[in-house]
Amino acid sequence: MSSVYGEEASQCGDDQGSGAHEEKIFVAVRLRPLNEREIANNDVSDWECINNTTILYKNALSERSLFPTACAYDRVFSSECSTRQVYEEAAKGVALSVLSGFNSSIFAYGQTSSGKTYTMSGITEYTLADIYDHTSKNDDREFTLKFSAMEIYNEVVRDLLTPDDTPLRLLDDPERGTVVEKLTEVTLKDWNHLKELLSVCEAQRKIGETALNEMSSRSHQILRLTVESTAKKFVGFQNSSTLTSAVNFVDLAGSERASQTLSANVRLKEGSHINRSLLTLGTVIRKLSKKGNGHIPFRDSKLTRILQNSLGGNARTAIICTMSPAHSHVEQSRNTLLFATCAKNVITNAKVNVVMSEKALVKQLRKELARLEAELRNLSALAASGGSAEALKEKEALIEKMSREIRELTEQRDLAQSRVNMTSSGSWTELSSVSSPDKVQWMDDYAASEVSECVYPFRPDGYEGLNNSNKLSEQIPDPPEDQFLCDDTSPRLFIEKYFGPDPCKGWENIAQRTVPNLEDNCKEVQCVEVDSNTNNTSSDKHTSPRKGDQESGSIDIDHNLAGEQSSSSDTDSSDSNNLPRSRSSEAIIVNVPVVKGSELAKENGGILSESEKELCTIKNDLEEKPSQPEVAADSVKVLSKEQNHCFTIEVKLKMKGDDSEKISAEELKKSGEDIEKICTEAEVAKSVPEKQSGDNLDNEPISKELGNFIGDSVNSENESELSPSRQSTEFEKQRQEIIELWDACNVPLVHRTYFFLLFKGDPTDSVYMEVELRRLTYLKNAFSLGAKVVKDGQIFSQAASLNALNREREMLSKLLLKKFHSKERDNLYQKWGIDLKTKKRRLQLCHKLWKDTKDMDHIKESAALISKLVGFEAQNEVPKEMFELNFSPGPKNLRSFSWKPRKPM
Numbered sequence: 001m002s003s004v005y006g007e008e009a010s011q012c013g014d015d016q017g018s019g020a021h022e023e024k025i026f027v028a029v030r031l032r033p034l035n036e037r038e039i040a041n042n043d044v045s046d047w048e049c050i051n052n053t054t055i056l057y058k059n060a061l062s063e064r065s066l067f068p069t070a071c072a073y074d075r076v077f078s079s080e081c082s083t084r085q086v087y088e089e090a091a092k093g094v095a096l097s098v099l100s101g102f103n104s105s106i107f108a109y110g111q112t113s114s115g116k117t118y119t120m121s122g123i124t125e126y127t128l129a130d131i132y133d134h135t136s137k138n139d140d141r142e143f144t145l146k147f148s149a150m151e152i153y154n155e156v157v158r159d160l161l162t163p164d165d166t167p168l169r170l171l172d173d174p175e176r177g178t179v180v181e182k183l184t185e186v187t188l189k190d191w192n193h194l195k196e197l198l199s200v201c202e203a204q205r206k207i208g209e210t211a212l213n214e215m216s217s218r219s220h221q222i223l224r225l226t227v228e229s230t231a232k233k234f235v236g237f238q239n240s241s242t243l244t245s246a247v248n249f250v251d252l253a254g255s256e257r258a259s260q261t262l263s264a265n266v267r268l269k270e271g272s273h274i275n276r277s278l279l280t281l282g283t284v285i286r287k288l289s290k291k292g293n294g295h296i297p298f299r300d301s302k303l304t305r306i307l308q309n310s311l312g313g314n315a316r317t318a319i320i321c322t323m324s325p326a327h328s329h330v331e332q333s334r335n336t337l338l339f340a341t342c343a344k345n346v347i348t349n350a351k352v353n354v355v356m357s358e359k360a361l362v363k364q365l366r367k368e369l370a371r372l373e374a375e376l377r378n379l380s381a382l383a384a385s386g387g388s389a390e391a392l393k394e395k396e397a398l399i400e401k402m403s404r405e406i407r408e409l410t411e412q413r414d415l416a417q418s419r420v421n422m423t424s425s426g427s428w429t430e431l432s433s434v435s436s437p438d439k440v441q442w443m444d445d446y447a448a449s450e451v452s453e454c455v456y457p458f459r460p461d462g463y464e465g466l467n468n469s470n471k472l473s474e475q476i477p478d479p480p481e482d483q484f485l486c487d488d489t490s491p492r493l494f495i496e497k498y499f500g501p502d503p504c505k506g507w508e509n510i511a512q513r514t515v516p517n518l519e520d521n522c523k524e525v526q527c528v529e530v531d532s533n534t535n536n537t538s539s540d541k542h543t544s545p546r547k548g549d550q551e552s553g554s555i556d557i558d559h560n561l562a563g564e565q566s567s568s569s570d571t572d573s574s575d576s577n578n579l580p581r582s583r584s585s586e587a588i589i590v591n592v593p594v595v596k597g598s599e600l601a602k603e604n605g606g607i608l609s610e611s612e613k614e615l616c617t618i619k620n621d622l623e624e625k626p627s628q629p630e631v632a633a634d635s636v637k638v639l640s641k642e643q644n645h646c647f648t649i650e651v652k653l654k655m656k657g658d659d660s661e662k663i664s665a666e667e668l669k670k671s672g673e674d675i676e677k678i679c680t681e682a683e684v685a686k687s688v689p690e691k692q693s694g695d696n697l698d699n700e701p702i703s704k705e706l707g708n709f710i711g712d713s714v715n716s717e718n719e720s721e722l723s724p725s726r727q728s729t730e731f732e733k734q735r736q737e738i739i740e741l742w743d744a745c746n747v748p749l750v751h752r753t754y755f756f757l758l759f760k761g762d763p764t765d766s767v768y769m770e771v772e773l774r775r776l777t778y779l780k781n782a783f784s785l786g787a788k789v790v791k792d793g794q795i796f797s798q799a800a801s802l803n804a805l806n807r808e809r810e811m812l813s814k815l816l817l818k819k820f821h822s823k824e825r826d827n828l829y830q831k832w833g834i835d836l837k838t839k840k841r842r843l844q845l846c847h848k849l850w851k852d853t854k855d856m857d858h859i860k861e862s863a864a865l866i867s868k869l870v871g872f873e874a875q876n877e878v879p880k881e882m883f884e885l886n887f888s889p890g891p892k893n894l895r896s897f898s899w900k901p902r903k904p905m
């Protein structure tokens with residue numbers, strides 16, 4: 001640790017203001033062991049630290065998650081690691097920089113019962129012990145240590161060093177930022193005095209029992225140690241200066257789900273405040289992680305207001321994110337990692353705080369004035385000698401060059417934006433843009449019935465018109481406070497903006513939003529050529545597209561590990577442990593030219609790892625398809641854990657063709673059907689060849705083209721190879737999956753009915769089903785992360801969707817009255833097992849509809865009843881065009897696709 005002690009009075013003035021240096025927040029993750037309760041419940045550990053910087057989700061194979069399988073941070077600690085180790089390797093450097101005059105903060109963040117207090121109390125003690133040790137060893141300086149402690153409980157700031165419960169006010173000090181008025185600050189006498197005060201804080205802090213933690217901290221606690229030091233030889237002198245800085249130990253209250261903590265009453269209220277302030281903290285971190293993001297809501301909570309300096313301000317900061325490894329907490333753990341990922345990108349500007357005596361200050365200012373005067377004199381001399389004219393010319397040339405670059409970039413951006421616009425309007429809107437005169441009747445009935453309030457972000461246009469979108473935001477208020485907890489829209493709402501509205505944007509888009517720095521990581525690092533033997537003849541690609549594609553293609557192995565930007569070619573891609581680490585845990589891209597499977601095997605002495613085999617399969621697959629005209633923009637990502645690390649393999653194949661083809665390829669990519677997909681060892685997805693330009697898409701049978709695009713072209717069979725019975729099984733399976741997802745996502749019953757009636761089991765169904773499945777999976781994942789999906793300015797949260805579903809049921813119950821006579825209704829009640837003597841029978845009936853997702857008879861009956869209520873029946877058949885793709889040619893259109901069943905899970 002460097003020290004600035006040597007710089008006294010007159011010398012240290014230079015540090016003021018200019019001593020700031022940018023650095024990222026240090027982010028560590030700590031897994032605690034499974035606790036007794038989790039073991040008793042036969043819970044299993046889902047997470048594993050595969051090295052010092054990477055944590056791996058072990059169950060990725062068994063679920064279709066959008067969350068990355070492995071995440072890298074500055075440091076990760078397995079459940080075997082001691083708090084001492086966490087302190088030494090993650091907190092000490094930052095915490096002890098207080099001795100060099102830097103403000104610093106150590107945070108513990110994580111879900112309730114994940115070990116924040118356990119970790120933080122250890123770290124606080126170790127730090128304070130080290131500080132005392134340091135002061136005793138540096139007897140040339142005079143130290144004054146001051147201690148203060150506060151908690152924020154239900155948005156009220158309390159002093160932890162007095163028994164008095166009076167709320168403390170926050171004041172804005174122009175120099176010091178936010179200060180807590182009347183907060184007790186005790187000058188420490190010795191180590192024992194400090195220990196005593198720590199016990200007082202512990203006794204004073206609000207704790208309570210929840211289902212997850214008998215001693216749950218119900219408040220955010222901030223302990224602050226201020227260190228002032230002056231060189232003894234200057235003490236009492238007028239030109240002395242003092243280093244004054246503080247270290248904060250922040251033990252946040254844990255994020256929690258009301259359902260999991262079984263909260264009620266007081267606990268629920270506490271939980272609500274906790275979640276809200278953590279939500280603000282998350283928003284602040286997220287905004288800070290994307291530089292230049294406008295207003296940062298520091299003032300939205302007392303916590304962020306008080307800690308503003310530690311969050312992207314002038315303090316050095318470390319965040320320890322604690323996690324339970326248990327499967328039952330997987331969603332919370334993921335949210336913790338999302339927070340950690342954002343925090344990793346936040347930059348602070350720590351600087352040494354020097355308080356100068358007045359005399360020293362005057363001296364310093366005189367010096368500065370003299371420097372400025374000298375500069376001015378130089379400039380005048382330059383101007384007199386004509387040098388300024390040249391300098392001016394140079395500057396003008398530079399400005400011109402920069403303007404040119406800006407213009408070019410602006411054009412590129414506008415072009416890209418217009419493509420995005422085209423595709424975003426061309427995905428779902430295209431699906432539904434074919435107008436149908438038939439669709440009007442049932443829509444009118446439905447709209448008239450006020451059921452239009454139902455909420456589902458990805459409705460077909462068919463009944464989009466039913467919804468008065470202007471009214472929607474009024475109709476769906478933000479969930480009230482209590483619901484805020486009950487419906488699991490927990491503090492991880494901060495990630496809401498990572499999810500755009502359209503699930504069809506593919507994994508990479510979602511991943512970019514979920515883990516916003518993912519792409520940045522890839523961009524920032526430099527490529528390391530691993531295999532220099534393979535030919536990279538890019539010129540070939542024009543004469544022989546397929547051959548050229550392969551030769552110019554590259555496999556980017558994106559080690560999702562911490563790694564120093566390595567520039568040497570001696571890096572072995574299979575041995576990530578040899579890669580030096582970077583300060584900021586950036587990913588490494590190793591650029592490996594494509595080699596044939598056989599060559600790869602030969603190089604490896606005939607032995608191929610699983611991921612290499614996968615790679616060869618892909619490679620061979622590409623080679624064996626000479627008839628494929630062009631591959632638009634193809635990539636394969638493979639995640640492997642077998643070599644103790646995780647990496648992504650990306651095959652990029654260049655496309656030959658004119659611009660319109662390129663636009664089309666872009667559109668395909670953006671409009672929905674993932675060209676890239678994240679896979680695990682067993683699952684390799686690959687995008688599909690774009691159609692050759694000039695094909696008359698209008699005349700193409702839908703079934704012919706679709707296959708590779710939607711399905712997995714590497715391993716799965718072609719449609720033609722599927723027996724009718726297999727097709728039927730696939731259809732049933734997909735339909736069942738959709739029905740269950742509808743239920744999980746609170747999708748409106750009318751939407752379900754409408755869609756259900758579209759399913760006829762013919763091959764084209766698969767197009768709609770596939771799209772619906774993706775949207776629903778996306779929605780479900782977003783909901784399970786506590787996110788809100790924003791589409792067209794409307795917000796769809798789990799709470800809002802449930803509210804809307806209930807409103808829809810009420811509306812349907814009104815329609816029951818309208819469409820059926822009393823006798824008919826009684827028959828219905830009997831049929832649906834509703835006691836005729838009970839109240840609210842119509843509503844009861846509507847609550848039963850679509851409930852038993854496993855019973856197809858029940859589903860059919862539900863659909864039949866709703867269809868009757870809203871008037872689908874009148875039309876004989878639901879117009880499929882309302883769900884139809886627009887197959888007419890043109891740059892905006894989605895290509896026609898052939899049907900291929902999804903690869904079975």
Ligand SMILES: Nc1ncnc2c1ncn2[C@@H]1O[C@H](COP(=O)(O)OP(=O)(O)OP(=O)(O)O)[C@@H](O)[C@H]1O
Nearest residue numbers: 032111112113114115116117118213216217253254
């Ligand atoms: N790394 C660990 N090793 C062993 N036990 C641990 C570890 N981390 C936490 N624990 C134990 O787990 C329990 C919960 O820990 P702790 O109270 O620190 O959680 P918390 O995150 O602060 O919870 P809350 O947010 O509810 O206050 C405690 O009994 C603690 O001793």
